[in-house]
Amino acid sequence: MSYNLLLEWLSESGCGTWSDFARVHEWLFPSVPGRTPVNPYHTASMLASLGHVEVDWHEGRWSIAPPVLTILPGAGEHAVLVGSRTRTLTARLEKATAEDATDDLLLRVYPQATAPDAVFVACTSESDVFDLAASLGIAFEYSVAGRLCALLTPVSESLVPVASPPESALERQQWDPRTLRWNPAVGEWQVGLYRYRTAGLRKYRYFTDRSTCFVVEFPVGAYMELQRISSNLVSYASEEVNGVLSAPARVPLPALQARVAALCSGVAPAFDQKIGVVKYLNVPTDMAISIAVSLGQDLAVNRPA
Amino acid sequence: MTYNDWSSALRERYFVPENAGLPVTFFVDDDTIAEISGEASHEEAVRNFSKRVHGQLIHAADENPFQLIETRAADWERGGWQGDPPSLALLAACVLAATRMARTGRISTNNYYVPFWGVIGLPRSAARMRGYSDSIPWLWQQLAKWLDGVQQGGLGKSTITPHPTWTVIGYSLSQALFRRSDRDKLFRFFQWFGLKPGSAFDARELLAYYRLWTVNSNLSAGAKRMAEDPGFEPQLLNLLDDLAKSWDGGTIDELGRREAQIHVALDFSEQALGTLWLLAERPGRTPEEVEVRDGGGDPIRLRSQHAGWFDQDLITLKTGSLDRGLALTGEGLSLKLTPSPVYVLAEDDSVGFYTSQSKTESRREYFVLAKADLENRLDAYLTRHAAAGWQAHRPSNLPTGWLARRRVSIAAPPMQEVPPELAILIPAPQQRPSLWGGLPLPSGRSVYLLGGEPELLVPPGIVDLIPEVTVDGQVVAVPQSGLDLELRSLGLSAGLHEVIAGPTSLRFSTIASIERVVAECCGSVTAPVGSGRPYPRPIGPDLGIRVSGAVLSGDPSLLPPTVHPPFILPRGRQRYLLLGSRPGQIIELAEPKPPSWLRRIPLFPVAFETQTDYAVIWMLMYSHRGKWEARLRVETPPNPVPSESATKDGVQTWARVFLEDSVELPRAHQELWDSYRQVAQNLEVGVSG
Numbered sequence: 001m002s003y004n005l006l007l008e009w010l011s012e013s014g015c016g017t018w019s020d021f022a023r024v025h026e027w028l029f030p031s032v033p034g035r036t037p038v039n040p041y042h043t044a045s046m047l048a049s050l051g052h053v054e055v056d057w058h059e060g061r062w063s064i065a066p067p068v069l070t071i072l073p074g075a076g077e078h079a080v081l082v083g084s085r086t087r088t089l090t091a092r093l094e095k096a097t098a099e100d101a102t103d104d105l106l107l108r109v110y111p112q113a114t115a116p117d118a119v120f121v122a123c124t125s126e127s128d129v130f131d132l133a134a135s136l137g138i139a140f141e142y143s144v145a146g147r148l149c150a151l152l153t154p155v156s157e158s159l160v161p162v163a164s165p166p167e168s169a170l171e172r173q174q175w176d177p178r179t180l181r182w183n184p185a186v187g188e189w190q191v192g193l194y195r196y197r198t199a200g201l202r203k204y205r206y207f208t209d210r211s212t213c214f215v216v217e218f219p220v221g222a223y224m225e226l227q228r229i230s231s232n233l234v235s236y237a238s239e240e241v242n243g244v245l246s247a248p249a250r251v252p253l254p255a256l257q258a259r260v261a262a263l264c265s266g267v268a269p270a271f272d273q274k275i276g277v278v279k280y281l282n283v284p285t286d287m288a289i290s291i292a293v294s295l296g297q298d299l300a301v302n303r304p305a
Numbered sequence: 306m307t308y309n310d311w312s313s314a315l316r317e318r319y320f321v322p323e324n325a326g327l328p329v330t331f332f333v334d335d336d337t338i339a340e341i342s343g344e345a346s347h348e349e350a351v352r353n354f355s356k357r358v359h360g361q362l363i364h365a366a367d368e369n370p371f372q373l374i375e376t377r378a379a380d381w382e383r384g385g386w387q388g389d390p391p392s393l394a395l396l397a398a399c400v401l402a403a404t405r406m407a408r409t410g411r412i413s414t415n416n417y418y419v420p421f422w423g424v425i426g427l428p429r430s431a432a433r434m435r436g437y438s439d440s441i442p443w444l445w446q447q448l449a450k451w452l453d454g455v456q457q458g459g460l461g462k463s464t465i466t467p468h469p470t471w472t473v474i475g476y477s478l479s480q481a482l483f484r485r486s487d488r489d490k491l492f493r494f495f496q497w498f499g500l501k502p503g504s505a506f507d508a509r510e511l512l513a514y515y516r517l518w519t520v521n522s523n524l525s526a527g528a529k530r531m532a533e534d535p536g537f538e539p540q541l542l543n544l545l546d547d548l549a550k551s552w553d554g555g556t557i558d559e560l561g562r563r564e565a566q567i568h569v570a571l572d573f574s575e576q577a578l579g580t581l582w583l584l585a586e587r588p589g590r591t592p593e594e595v596e597v598r599d600g601g602g603d604p605i606r607l608r609s610q611h612a613g614w615f616d617q618d619l620i621t622l623k624t625g626s627l628d629r630g631l632a633l634t635g636e637g638l639s640l641k642l643t644p645s646p647v648y649v650l651a652e653d654d655s656v657g658f659y660t661s662q663s664k665t666e667s668r669r670e671y672f673v674l675a676k677a678d679l680e681n682r683l684d685a686y687l688t689r690h691a692a693a694g695w696q697a698h699r700p701s702n703l704p705t706g707w708l709a710r711r712r713v714s715i716a717a718p719p720m721q722e723v724p725p726e727l728a729i730l731i732p733a734p735q736q737r738p739s740l741w742g743g744l745p746l747p748s749g750r751s752v753y754l755l756g757g758e759p760e761l762l763v764p765p766g767i768v769d770l771i772p773e774v775t776v777d778g779q780v781v782a783v784p785q786s787g788l789d790l791e792l793r794s795l796g797l798s799a800g801l802h803e804v805i806a807g808p809t810s811l812r813f814s815t816i817a818s819i820e821r822v823v824a825e826c827c828g829s830v831t832a833p834v835g836s837g838r839p840y841p842r843p844i845g846p847d848l849g850i851r852v853s854g855a856v857l858s859g860d861p862s863l864l865p866p867t868v869h870p871p872f873i874l875p876r877g878r879q880r881y882l883l884l885g886s887r888p889g890q891i892i893e894l895a896e897p898k899p900p901s902w903l904r905r906i907p908l909f910p911v912a913f914e915t916q917t918d919y920a921v922i923w924m925l926m927y928s929h930r931g932k933w934e935a936r937l938r939v940e941t942p943p944n945p946v947p948s949e950s951a952t953k954d955g956v957q958t959w960a961r962v963f964l965e966d967s968v969e970l971p972r973a974h975q976e977l978w979d980s981y982r983q984v985a986q987n988l989e990v991g992v993s994g
Contacts, residue, residue, distance in 0.1 A: 008754065009757060012754055023742075024744060027759075033716040034691075034693055037714065054828075054852075063826055064828070065828060065855065066853060066855075074914060076900065077910060082855040084827050086823065120908060123911075124875045142867065147865050151857070172573055184577035
């Protein structure tokens with residue numbers, strides 16, 4: 001319920017600052033004594049991976065993404081609604097797919113515990129979904145995941161260098177790629193991934209040597225570190241159709257890789273607490289390989305018995 | 306000092322450019338007179354002052370004693386208001402009498418006139434009383450006119466106000482109850498109220514909370530009396546309105562010095578676990594660099610780097626500073642670390658350190674410093690009321706006898722009693738009712754999404770002032786412990802809503818939707834994609850390809866091509882045939898099992914996909930009814946030339962389909978079907994119907 005309200009608010013607002021997002025998040029997901037609070041960064045990353053929002057972490061701004069109906073690859077002809085979901089759009093979608101309006105389309109809403117409902121449209125022809133999108137005034141695309149996948153490049157190539165390391169008296173920590181944990185950091189900058197806070201936002205810097213500093217987002221810097229020590233943590237399990245891509249929960253996929261993986265099924269990745277990984281469903285093998293290559297990971301592929 | 310010297314001295318003390326825009330009370334008591342005269346003896350000073358005023362009066366018992374001063378004042382006005390007001394010393398005598406009466410705590414006409422005639426050294430008579438009524442109110446009004454009209458508040462704004470009951474002596478009373486020090490204390494009231502400099506406020510609401518605040522304040526008895534007397538309401542409203550509008554957020558101490566806090570600061574720039582310092586605020590209108598002295602008289606130089614802070618020079622934390630606090634004083638400046646058994650430190654963006662805070666907000670993350678003997682009580686409190694994840698911490702220079710905890714976030718105000726030493730860890734709401742949270746929309750001020758109405762918070766302890774609140778007329782009682790009302794639980798409809806909570810009125814509106822498919826700035830944040838290297842093909846960041854959710858933008862020739870949709874077939878048939886326009890273009894399929902993840906969700910696929918290396922024109926499905934059903938996919942005429950990859954068997958199978966008589970197809974497609982049948986019949990591959 002709260003995730004749906006959050007997505008509605010994001011859609012009706014259109015765009016805003018990180019502090020707007022954090023304030024609303026705090027109200028929708030109040031802390032409970034003794035329980036780990038819902039982290040607004042995780043929520044924003046999850047919404048971004050599902051293609052609902054785009055977040056500019058450096059500027060502290062977000063905007064809802066344009067709504068798109070996209071057919072999932074190898075998913076028995078199901079389209080999923082990605083991006084903005086204003087109440088007006090939802091009402092029109094419900095009306096256009098009602099029993100008295102069509103025999104060819106069926107609206108199916110899948111409630112998720114830690115994400116907004118996934119809104120699917122079952123069809124027997126992509127042209128019906130195309131026509132539906134046109135009638136709603138939104139975009140249609142067959143398998144957005146595949147198209148986004150074609151844009152994946154090695155994360156090391158997306159780094160933006162900055163002239164000097166940050167100056168801050170706030171807490172600074174260095175990430176340990178072996179334990180996947182943050183440790184207090186002090187003194188000279190070493191090769192590795194650092195984080196510190198400024199203006200309420202966590203900032204990350206990656207040092208390739210003591211003086212070369214890059215502005216990164218955490219997952220990008222983390223996979224750079226894993227690549228540096230040749231640690232392969234991403235795996236893939238084939239199924240009859242496509243397969244499941246797994247990544248450690250402590251090292252989420254970078255935004256574009258996460259979106260490619262999530263939009264193969266349209267549902268939020270499942271968290272397997274027992275082994276500490278998140279699982280993306282219905283990822284075609286070629287996309288899983290592209291994601292792994294872009295992260296510098298040697299993909300471990302498990303074939304079905 | 307002559308009478309005119311007194312008038313000038315009084316003007317220079319009260320009505321000066323430093324008071325521009327600020328409400329000024331002409332509060333004159335025995336101490337003031339002594340200070341201005343410079344005499345050691347109060348009695349002597351007042352005697353000399355009275356003598357000078359007495360000298361300007363007409364002494365005949367049957368005449369208006371103030372006629373001479375009134376005439377001079379009228380001439381002063383006619384002459385263009387040159388020089389100091391000639392009435393000032395006489396009006397000061399009026400206030401002096403009123404302050405003496407106020408000290409007795411009993412206001413009455415008689416209690417005023419007895420000291421008044423005594424101060425000016427004339428016995429009371431009927432003519433003199435008439436003279437007072439004729440002249441003194443007019444002189445007060447003239448002074449007000451000079452301050453607000455002629456000077457336009459440039460020397461301070463008048464607080465001279467008539468009183469509905471004390472019509473004659475009320476003017477003097479209006480200046481005798483509220484001292485300069487009372488005015489300075491109002492800044493603390495503004496802080497208590499939660500007023501922000503420059504923010505909008507309602508003076509009537511401010512007055513209602515002022516009356517509540519005065520009860521436990523250290524305002525003078527006169528100021529408290531003034532707050533209780535409805536007759537002074539207009540004056541207090543003006544006073545609060547003027548002062549709140551011009552307030553810069555600072556406070557002033559008993560000695561008239563601008564005061565500011567010294568904070569405990571945690572700095573991670575040199576030590577991994579952080580170092581504790583003391584960090585002083587820099588009040589407004591204070592120089593960027595000051596010299597202050599500690600209790601031992603040792604000088605400390607403080608310089609400012611960031612607005613509002615003396616942050617270029619951190620103050621070393623000495624043994625005992627956390628226990629006993631610290632006071633630093635300088636020219637017109639007082640800096641204080643108020644000692645506390647518990648300090649809460651939060652990230653402060655304005656200065657870049659973690660700094661100690663005066664109160665805790667729920668759900669915000671803090672470092673906590675506490676006396677070591679509170680360890681068990683603190684940890685028990687955090688276990689019960691804080692979100693999971695808090696931990697022990699040890700800054701490098703943590704003083705002996707103190708402990709630290711990090712990542713402390715109090716989830717909600719505790720309902721149980723809390724040890725008084727830990728009171729700072731109780732999230733403190735504002736002092737007045739307010740709206741919190743909700744889903745505010747950028748459509749306008751206080752507009753919320755329907756179903757995302759904010760919460761109404763009424764702090765504890767003001768139930769006398771606010772016994773109940775109304776929401777659109779619906780009455781809700783306020784318990785002693787305060788109120789946290791989820792307005793969305795009231796099922797309010799879209800539209801304008803009003804909450805009345807005592808003197809506070811809060812309005813907001815809700816809308817169900819922006820009535821559009823997308824909001825105006827939808828898609829305004831985009832992420833660049835690509836890299837500088839040719840991998841897997843050149844997609845450089847400089848090429849301007851950007852993504853927003855599932856939408857790509859940029860030069861269409863550089864964007865990845867749209868994925869070719871596969872062929873889609875409905876489930877539930879026994880066999881499927883897909884035919885192209887050329888003989889031999891045919892494949893037969895069976896329905897595959899649905900993907901396992903769909904079953905887990907569960908979704909029930911009604912179709913499946915397949916890829917062909919030719920364009921499918923006809924799709925034939927064999928149903929359980931034992932019939933072939935044909936569907937036209939793309940209206941394309943047949944090409945009689947077999948495809949290059951076609952086998953003889955393939956061509957035969959392709960042709961046989963079109964020669965089949967029992968295929969069901971829509972009447973509209975019969976003509977095209979027949980043209981395919983014609984091609985099939987003409988094929989020289991030995992097929993037959």
